[in-house]
Amino acid sequence: DAGVIQSPRHEVTEMGQEVTLRCKPISGHDYLFWYRQTMMRGLELLIYFNNNVPIDDSGMPEDRFSAKMPNASFSTLKIQPSEPRDSAVYFCASTLDRAYSPLHFGNGTRLTVT
Amino acid sequence: AQSVSQHNHHVILSEAASLELGCNYSYGGTVNLFWYVQYPGQHLQLLLKYFSGDPLVKGIKGFEAEFIKSKFSFNLRKPSVQWSDTAEYFCAVKTSGTYKYIFGTGTRLKVLA
Numbered sequence: 001d002a003g004v005i006q007s008p009r010h011e012v013t014e015m016g017q018e019v020t021l022r023c024k025p026i027s028g029h030d031y032l033f034w035y036r037q038t039m040m041r042g043l044e045l046l047i048y049f050n051n052n053v054p055i056d057d058s059g060m061p062e063d064r065f066s067a068k069m070p071n072a073s074f075s076t077l078k079i080q081p082s083e084p085r086d087s088a089v090y091f092c093a094s095t096l097d098r099a100y101s102p103l104h105f106g107n108g109t110r111l112t113v114t
Numbered sequence: 115a116q117s118v119s120q121h122n123h124h125v126i127l128s129e130a131a132s133l134e135l136g137c138n139y140s141y142g143g144t145v146n147l148f149w150y151v152q153y154p155g156q157h158l159q160l161l162l163k164y165f166s167g168d169p170l171v172k173g174i175k176g177f178e179a180e181f182i183k184s185k186f187s188f189n190l191r192k193p194s195v196q197w198s199d200t201a202e203y204f205c206a207v208k209t210s211g212t213y214k215y216i217f218g219t220g221t222r223l224k225v226l227a
Binding site: 044 | 146156157159165206213215217218
């Protein structure tokens with residue numbers, strides 16, 4: 001079990017640029033989540049998918065953010081255009097469609113927008 | 115909307131001291147409750163979880179938590195902390211029947227050797 005894999009680990013970009021974060025969930029997991037972690041707001045749920053379909057995107061901050069899951073083994077979170085206030089650690093997590101299955105987190109992507 | 119409150123943002127303890135971190139949630143229905151730990155530079159890992167049954171839940175590394183339904187609380191405890199417990203601790207709630215996990219803002223614990 002390789003765990004949830006995120007790339008890149010670190011991303012530094014200039015304001016206005018497009019940023020794409022990537023996630024590979026654990027094989028067989030039915031749910032995939034994107035979270036954003038900041039000092040001020042803690043861990044915020046941005047969006048989650050079930051069987052590649054977005055279920056709840058109410059946490060996506062604004063239209064600059066978009067997420068896709070084209071297949072069961074890959075998801076992207078895109079920010080276009082990026083702004084300094086988007087600087088945060090972005091975590092991807094996955095879980096099984098079973099009542100007692102916990103979330104499994106990736107190592108996160110630390111995004112810095114200058 | 116569901117929310118999770120962790121009132122202690124920073125806690126500093128000496129080794130061997132007892133630990134209790136507070137967690138309260140707002141939701142009137144059936145919930146599943148979790149504590150996750152994030153060691154410096156690492157991802158979140160599950161410490162313990164409550165779904166039903168005995169409200170006193172034991173987790174890894176000597177941690178336990180007690181679910182008190184009447185108080186909407188799920189406080190984390192450890193009788194004697196170690197330097198290696200230095201980390202950030204997150205309480206999370208999942209409404210039964212959904213997969214929407216809501217996390218608290220976290221508590222940073224520093225244990226002095």
